Amino acid sequence: MSTPLDSPDQGGLATLDRELEELLREETVEPGDHERFSHYVKKDKILESAMTGKPVKALCGKKWTPGRDPEKFPVCPTCKEIYEKMQS
Numbered sequence: 001m002s003t004p005l006d007s008p009d010q011g012g013l014a015t016l017d018r019e020l021e022e023l024l025r026e027e028t029v030e031p032g033d034h035e036r037f038s039h040y041v042k043k044d045k046i047l048e049s050a051m052t053g054k055p056v057k058a059l060c061g062k063k064w065t066p067g068r069d070p071e072k073f074p075v076c077p078t079c080k081e082i083y084e085k086m087q088s
Helices: 013-026 043-052 077-087
Strands: none
Touching: none
């Protein structure tokens, strides 16, 4: 016996699984230099991350969950270059 949730035609569990997979891919934390540099991120996104634990995306495209003092690391050169272009 099938239910509406089992039917792929009606956007049941198969659709939910695909949407969940897409969401998880968007939030995947990327390995890289975020441990060596401080990155530029919108302030509201940092606050949101602090409240929800969701990763943030820097100007350079790096994704990670902030959790350390950015003052202790040099600024990411790619973020800095993008930011300076935005200012001019």
